[in-house]
Amino acid sequence: MNEREGKWTAIDKALLGKLKEITDEERTILSGNSTVARNLYTNEKDFVVDxxxxxxxxxxxxxxxxTRFIRFPRHKHNYIEIIYMVSGTTTHIINDSRQVVLNPGDLLFLNQNAFQEILPAGMEDIAINFIILPEFFDVAFQMLDGENLLKNFLVDSLRQDNRTAGYLYFKVADILPVQNLLENMIWSILNEQPNRHRINQTTMGLLFLQLLNYMDKIEQCEDDPYDNYLTLSVLRHIEENYRDSNLTLLARELNQPVYLLSRLIKRNTGCTYKELLQRKRFQKAVELLGDTTLSINDIITAVGYDNTSYFHRIFREKYEMSPRQYRIKKKQM
Structure with missing residues (x-):
């Protein structure tokens, strides 16, 4: 038993045992199936895990x-993946050329454009894949001041441009605060802890802040700093000014024509400026619905809408319930 696995056993032996359990997919592989069942991961011709x-x-x-006991073929994801090595090792081939061997306690961040292949893992090789949509990082983004490697990675992770096939590899097995934060998130998700969404978003932000203290323990894939700057500026503007954000004024501040900035936003994030702004406004709206006693009309105004009918229609399309129903549901959780 290695040192990290011993730590896990001391903290929560039952949890480690749960992580080691052979899954239905692995049972099929052990019975003689020599290929990964792609239909479990995607319906598309290209192997992009959905x-x-x-x-x-x-x-x-x-x-x-x-998934152990088999080579996992070359693929990408349409989400952000963070891989945390619990015990044993896994070997990853990234972008067809870079080999990364994860040891217990290591972290590997992959954006949506990075290609990955994974060599066969054994019974004791336990890696946890965090499957994360970009909007989950809203809180972490706010907690990261200034420009830094992790904030730039989050920006890159919104992109749809294959020039930004990035990854970050942290060798942080000996950093106890990092390990504790990761294990707290794993426990919270597996046990469906009440208020886990807010807790996990905050914990991710704290994890990023801790990682910033150990940049000497990182390897990275370099990227285009100019595109990073412009995209980061747009996202920061929306984050800080979502109530009255204005693309024309932002373009003037960045000394960019509006049509070029619009094209850049769409290319680098996969969303239009309006879609990014709406996503932030609704993220704030559901936060206020769950955490405050403000009236729904006051919340609509607070997040920047002056047409209540439009807000109610879009809210119902997005969440399949009214704002009032959403508030009641949140209070029952």
Missing amino acids: SRKMLARGKLIDIRTH
């Missing part, structure tokens, strides 16, 4: 153990 297959409707984050 978040709709990995996450229940409405979830922004979940975890699963890495």
